[in-house]
Each structure stands twice: as structure tokens, then as C-alpha cells.
Amino acid sequence: MLNSLSEHGFKSVSGYGKRIPECVSLLKKQTWNTNRAICVVELNVLPKDMRTYLKGLRTSVAFRVGFFPLFWGLGLQVVVVCPGIKSLEQDPVDFVAKVDNQWAIIQSVFLVDPGDRSFREGRTWGQFLTGKYQDAISNELRVSYGKAGT
Secondary structure (H helix, E strand, C coil), X not given: CHHHHHCCCCEECCCXXXXXXXXXXXXXXXCCCCEXXXXXXXXXXXXXXXXXXXXXXXXXXXXXXXXXXXXXCEEEEEEEECCCHHHCCCCHHHXXXXXXXXXXXXXXXXXXXXXXXXXXXXXXXCHHHHHHHHHHHHHHHHHHXXXXXX
């Protein structure tokens, strides 16, 4: 995923293993007016409460990649790879931010089931800036897993 996102200015982040052990890839793009991150996690089992899990992940990622609340917030794209995740009743769009809190928001969620080789995605508003990053993630997943759901 780094290859296709590096053309958009994303760079790999290191040293996150202790804080985010399930993370297999963490990328960030920071400019004077942009602070974006992409976090790919691999889980063996579904969390009991996906919303709570993602909130905790968002906090861990925000502190790892750097953000400044109310001034330089973070837009986070999350890819969750987990066997059986297709059985999750909630739609991925249920986990994205509805408003910008100027802190750290989840802008998109991609739920990937490696056993079924499928994924579902949900995106928030503001596609003018982040849509191209989300499209790149979706295209990478389509190549790797083939079937995309809504």
C-alpha cells in the first residue's frame, strides 16, 4: 500500500509496535495544512465493540503520528483485516466521523475479510481532499482481495 500512497506524499511511520501492536502498517502525510494517517491493523478475532476499538485506535494513532488539537487535527483512514469481519452487522460508514471535531477523526473505514477475500468500505464527507487517498486504498484492496462490497 505504501507504493501507491507514496505518490500522494505518504511516508511510513516506525516505532508504533508497543503502542499499537496489531498495526502492520502506519503511514502519514503532514504538510503545513494537512495531517493525514493511514493505519492498517490485523486482528485474529473481532472486537466485542468495534466502535470502542476504533476510538482507542484513533487515539493511539493520533499521538503516534503527531497532531495539535484545535489547530492541526488528524484525518485517519483505517483498514481492519480480520477473519469473519464480514459478519459484522454494522456498516463501515457507521464508524466514520459525522462532524470535524478539530481533534482526530476517522474519515474512512475499510473492513477486510481475508478468508472471504472481500472488503467493505465507508467514507465520511470531505471527499475533495481525502477522496484520492481513499480511492488509492480501495484500489489496493481490490487488487489484493478482489471483491468490494458497499
